[in-house]
Structure formats: structure tokens, C-alpha cells
Amino acid sequence: MKVLVAGGTGFIGSNLCEELADRDHEVTALSRSPDDGSLPPGVGSAMGDVSAYESIAETVADHDAVVNLVSLSPLFQPSGDATHEGVHLRGTENLVRAAEDGGVERFVQMSGNGADPNSPIEFIRTKGEAERVVRESALEWVIFRPSVVFGDGDEFVGFTKLVTTPYVTALPGGGKTRFQPIWVGDLVPILADSLEGDEHVGETYEIGGPEVLSLADVTKLAYEADGKSVTILPVPLSLAKIGFTALSPVPFVPFGPDQARSLKMDNTIADNDVTAFGRTEAELRTLGSYLGLERSPPDEAEREVV
Template sequence: MRVVVAGGSGFIGTHLCTELDDRGHDVVALSRSPGDADLPDGVVEKTGDVTDYDTLVGPVESADVVVNLVALSPLFTPDGGNEMHDVLHRQGTENLVRAAEAAGVDRFVQLSALGADPDGDTHYIRAKGRAEEAVRSSELAHVILRPSVVFGEGGEFVSFTKRLKGLFAPGVPVYPLPGGGKTRFQPIWVGDVAPMIADAVAEDEHRNETYELGGPEVLTLREITNLVYESEGKSVTVVGLPMAMAKLGLTVLGALGFPMGPDQYRSLQFDNTTDDNDVDAFGVSEADLTSFAAYLGVADESD
């Protein structure tokens, strides 16, 4: 099967391309800057920009499946401002869908996000929701995957927790977290997510389905922060930062060009957890998944 992976040189993309290559598929990694990623020799790298339809036509031609992993991080304000979420996520998905339809692609796999909603509270969530609408309204058989935050080597989730401290409490021995760090996440390891996406590429039972994917446990931002520092042999004293103060701080800093702003404040006001974890649809249980603590080396897999 010939699989074109848009965003194939990114964090999740490199893991997925490796997984697909290991399974014997013909894989094309599509990115704006091919050659930058550490990919298996069998993976073909091609140039393609989802914001430029003409660059997608050739690479997508003769593909059996197109996987769209192209995304901006919700953790930071993108270069160009929050409007870039709509440009890359919605318009980019529309372009890739159109190219896939023109090529007669059999299936389109969309990596979305938990809480994706065209009327959601942040630019990221709204753009992801509108991208899902573009996929569902197309002529293509599709699979939509909505993971919680994905962590692993090359990801930014661990460094994000440290960056928050540098923002709110540089050089002091306490860590003021917005709202006391009560926002809940269900982090899932990239090594667990990639095989699920690969299954969605090839298995017929996943056609036209939408799945929410989360890790084996729900953790608050406070618990995540403590685990990150524990893994480095450090301790940190977490104190609550009133949400009103966090809103003011992020709004002011965002206006000054700091890569976090009101959208990041709003994202901390709702949990990033599944309503019904669908990992069992891919033949695994939550108990089979790698926990955040185990990944950091501060807990045994048996814990």
C-alpha cells in the first residue's frame, strides 16, 4: 500500500513513517523541508506544503492512503499569530482533501485533537474542528483520530512544563501554576499512538470512524510538573497562581511578542481528557500503554 504522510518529518510523523515502513508499506513523507528528519532508508521524502495546493498534486498522485499530521502546537502562539491555525489546520486540510479526491485516494486519515469543535474556545480547537468538517464532508473514506497530548522523544510537552516556570517564576524556588495546576491531561506516548495510526491506515473496520485516544492515566498539570522535576532528581514547590492573574500575565506577554497568550490561558480552563478512551478499538487496553511516569523513568511499568 502506498501511504503519503503529510507532516512525515515531524515528531509524530517520523514515528509513524518508521512504523509503516516496518509493516511493508511504500511510504512517502511529505514536508516543506525534506531531508531534515531521521527516517528509514525505505521512506521517500518529497516536498509539499499543505497551504499550497499545487505542491500536493504530484506527491499524492497514485497514493492509496493519505495521512494528515500537519499541525501547529496548541501550547504556544504560532509565528504569524493565531490566524495561522486556520490557515494550516483548516485550509491546509481542505487542500490536502481536495488533492486526495482528485487522485482517487482510497482513505484519508486525519490526526485531530481532543475537544476539536468548530465553535470551540481557542483558535486551535476551532480550526481542528473545522478541519474535521472538511474531512467528513468529502467524498473520501476517512478515519479521524483525536489524541490527548502526545509525549515522547522529540516532543515538546516536557519542555513546556519547564517553560511555564521560566515564565511565571524565573530564578525562584517555587513554581506558581495557573489555577494551582488543576487542569487535567491524559498524556499518551508517541510509541503507542503510531501503531494505532498505522492500523487506521490499513484496517477496514476503522473506515469512517472517529476515535478519542488517551494514555493509561489522567494527570493534573501539577502532577505532571512534579513528575518532570522528579525525573531530574529535583523537587519543586508548586503554589497556585490565580487564573485571573495568569490571564493578565499571558495577555500582556502575548501582546509583547512572547509565544504564549490568551489562547493558552483559555486552554488551561478545560481538561484534555477522553470521554471514552477508544484505544481498545486498536486491540490494546489502557493497561498496555506506557505511562508518563514510566517514560520519565520514575515508575516501573508494573506500578
Template sequence: MNILVTGGDGFVGSNLCRELADDGHDLTVLSRSPDPSVLPDGTETVAGDVTEYESIADAFAGQDVVVHLVALSPLFQHPNEPRQETVQVDGTRNTVRAAIEHDLDYLVQMSSVGVNPSGETGYVRGKAWAEWVVLTADIDTIIFRPNIMFGDADELSNLTELGTFPYLTPLPDGGRTPFQPLWVGDTAAIIADAIGDDDYLNGIYELAGPEELTLADVTRRIYRSKGQPVTILPLPMKFVEAGLLLAHFIPQVPFGIDQARSLKMDLTSSRNDLVAFGRDESQLMTFDAYLERS
């Protein structure tokens, strides 16, 4: 199949492209500044901005499927960057329009755990409204809602290491908010399995990792893998919120009030659709296993 992957040179996209290339698909990656060094040999690249329709439309010619991955980070948001809703909603609307006008077979949409049109953060609101754009369009779709992902160059591990210290470190509210982290390699393999199988069309699939962890758990495990102990010092959320609210108005700081709100969100998945792909949790990479092999 001819597959266009928007944002295909990013964290998820580069892993997915390797899976798709191994499956024998012909790939084109579209992003604002494509990085061929992270892509399989033979991958075509196209520069374009999904928020500007004319810059992306031609890339859809001759494609069978588009996998739409473009999104702003839920963790880093610079005040000078486009808003979450602009990228998620307008970018998805343009992607859907181009897919329909070029008569693609279907669209694969990367959504997220915790999507909610009236949610606490711009990220979960934007993802929810992007789903609405896809679901109300005249095209077949597959929607994935993965939990927080970890892997090489992930934001979860990098942000944890950037914002914590060995031996004694503060964490907002003691880092108690739960989630079910999922290895990006498992996510990529599942999405690749779905592409080309019509049984998955027009389904919405939640994907979660094999264990429920908190930011405190992740912090302890990262430092344990380095042979360093760490004690967590709970930091009251009111101080975190005040600090990040002020940071929102400092152009050099890529954090803001949305990041404080996200730290209070329960991101455990309401269900786990692994069984639809012939998998169970025992087959997934755990966070400890990933750290051991890194």
C-alpha cells in the first residue's frame, strides 16, 4: 500500500514507519521540516504544515491511506507556538479534506487517552474535537487512543530526568497521579497490524500498558536503573499551579497552567483493547524491562 504519515519523523511516527516499511508498504512522510535520518531507507519526504491546506494537498495524490500523527506535545507548550486546538482540529480538518478529495481508502487518526471536549487541558480538548472532525467526515477511519508512551527520546523519561534529582527530589503532589505507560514499539506494531485489515475500520481502540504507575514510580525506577536511590518530597499543588501560571507569561519557558492541570488528571484507561489485536498485557514491554535494555 501507499501510505502517507503526517508527523512521521516524530517519536511515534519514526517507530511506526519502521514497522510499516518492514511490512512492505511504500511510505511518504509529511512534516514541517522532515528528518530523513530517522526514517527507513526509501521513505519519501514532503515538507508541509497541516494547518495550511495548500501546503499539504499534493502529498495525498496517489496514496491509499493516511496516518495522521501531527500533534503538539501535551507536556511542552511555548506561548509563541500555535494553540493546541489549531493544530489538532484545523490540522485534522485539512488532513481529512485532502484525504477525501484524493479518494484515499481511509484515515488512521492518532488520538489520546483522556480525550474530552470540555477537558482540563487544551491537549485533551483538541484531541476530542479532532476525533469529532474525523467521525463526522465521509471517510472510513481507525482511531487509536494510546496511553502515555515511553521509548527512546520520549518525553516521559526525558522530562522526569530533567525535572528531578537523585537522592531527594520534589514532585507535585508527590507524583501520585496514575497512568498506564505503553512502550512506543508496542503501539507502532499494533497500528501497523491494523493497516490493511478492513476488520478494524471505523473502530475506536484504547491502548494501555501492562501496569499502572505514577510519576513517583517512574522517577524511582529511572534512578534505580542508574543505581541511585531517590526519596520523593511532595510539593503542594497550589505552589506548582502558581509557579506554572507565572511561567506561562515568560516566553523562554515552555510550561504553563495546562501542565499543572495535566498533573492532576487520572490517565488510566477506561478499557484496554489489546485483545482486538491478538495481544494481552503479558506480551507488552514493561517500563522496567525497557530501562534494563536501554
């Protein structure tokens, strides 16, 4: 199968390209600035910007399947001229149009957990609007809504350390916002499986890891891996929102009101659809294991913030 991975040079994309190449698919990574040297062996590259239809139409038409991984970060404000609407919604519209015009059969869309076209949070709203575009298409589509993804080259653990300090640190709401992080090495085989066979067509899958961790839990794990401890001091979410909003115009501060709103919402999965791909949560890698820590999921007592 000839597969085009839009966003194929990114964190998840490069891992997926390698997985697909290992399965003997003919894989091309689509990027605005492709770097062949950063791609796995056997993976080709193509230049294109999903926000500009003419730059991608010919490339898309030459493939059997498209995986759309192009996304802005939910953790940071968009930089430059990029907008959530331009990247998530218009980009998806262009990829879907190019796929329909070019005779592509399968279309896999990477959405986000909680995607909702009525959300006040731009990342979540535009992800929800993009899902609607995919569902209304004539393509054989599959949609994934993962919680946060971790692994080599991710931004999740790095973001946690960016907004905290070792030993003593403050977190909005005491860091009680919950996540269900999934290792990229567990996620990409699931994405690849959705391209092979027809049983997943027309389905939307919510995917998470084997444990639920609060932001405080993740912070403690990140510093424990560095041989450091940390005590969490709570900051009221209302004050955090005021601070993020006030700092949002400052170029070197990557947070804004959307990030403050996001901290009011848990990023967890009600029914983990990894089972639809023959996997169980018990088989998935924990964040602690990835960080080199042998640790079971924290119990409720451990979650209490002093």
C-alpha cells in the first residue's frame, strides 16, 4: 500500500513512518520542510503545506491512503501566522478534498481527546470541526482521539519541566488535572492496523495509556527520573488563568488563556478503545517505565497534594 503521512516528520509521524515501512508499505512523509536525513530508512519525502491545496493535491493523488497527523500543540499558543482553524480545519478540508479528487481510499485522522465543535477551547473546537469534515467525506475514514502521547522527542514531559522547578514548584489547582498518557510505541501500531483491513472503517477510537496520572504525578515522575524530588504548591486556577491571559502577548511566554481553560478539563478516556485492536491496558507501557522508574500506578493517597 502507498501511504502518505501528512506531518510525517513530526514526533508521532516519524514513528508511524518507521512502523509502516517495517510492514513493507511504500511510505512518504509530507512536510512543509522535509529533511530526508531525519526520516527512517526506506521512507520517502514530499514538500507540501496542508493549508495550501495546490501544494499537496498532486502528491496526495498518488497514494492509496492518507494519515493526517498535522497539528498544532495543545500545550502552547500558536506561533507566527499559524492558527488552529487554519491548520486543523482548513488543513483537513484540503487533505480530504485532495484525497477525494485523487482517488484515495483510506483516510486516517488524528484528532484529540474531547474533540468538540462547540468547545470554547480553540484546539478542541477545531479538532471537532475537522472530524465533521472527515465524517462527511466519501472516504473510508478512521478517526483517533488519543490522550497525550509520550516518547523520545515528545513535548509532554518537557512541557511539565518547562512550567515547573525541582524541589518546590507551583501548579495551577495543585496539578490535579488528570491525563492518561500513551507511549508512542504503543500508539503507532494501532494507527498502522487501522490502514490494514476494513473492520475499523467508519469508527472513532478514544485511545489512552494504562494509567491515569495527574499533572502533579507527572511532575514528580519527571524529576524522580533526574534523581530530584519536588513538592507541589497549589495555585488557584482562577489566578492561573489571569496570569496566562496577561502573559499571552509576550513573545517568549508560550501560554495563553486557552491553556488555562484546558487545565480545568481532565484528559482521560472513559472506555479505552485499545481493546478494538487486540490489546489490553495491562500490556501498555507506563510513563514511569519509560522514564526508567519501576513504579505501579499511584493510588489515591499518593495523589493528594500537600
